[in-house]
Amino acid sequence: MTKSLHSTRHVMIAKALADQRRLKGLSQTQVAKAMGRHQPFIANIESGQRRVDLVELLDIAAIIDLDVPALVKKIIDS
Template sequence: MRKSVYSQRQKMIAAALARQRRAKGMSQAEVAKVLGRHQPFIANIESGDRRVDLVELLAIAKIIDLDVIALVRDLQDTPD
């Protein structure tokens, strides 16, 4: 099994994306399609196999209506 590339903050980002995507009622494939990517791109982010950069985070957040500012506030209060 591969080791996660995520710190605690990275895990929080991945979990927030997955949680909000599900709350929005969207599948990984649906989010990926809007982004012009394949489903494994989203799966790898949510599973910890891939980090998400800021530009990708903003694009995904827009699709799933994730409040990035609130997420950043939560991240600031979490040691890395």
């Protein structure tokens, strides 16, 4: 198993977060501010420069209305 930040699974998570954020019409700054973070935090996750941990994923998902179980199923099934 690869430890790369750019594994297929990591790319799928980053893309899902970015796509859903855009779908909701939210900027990276708005999401970061809702989390008490700065915009580069979200930018680094979405660009694959930073991994997102489970708690952060759940926090971001709540803000952007991302269905985490559906995302996990998509990753498992891929």
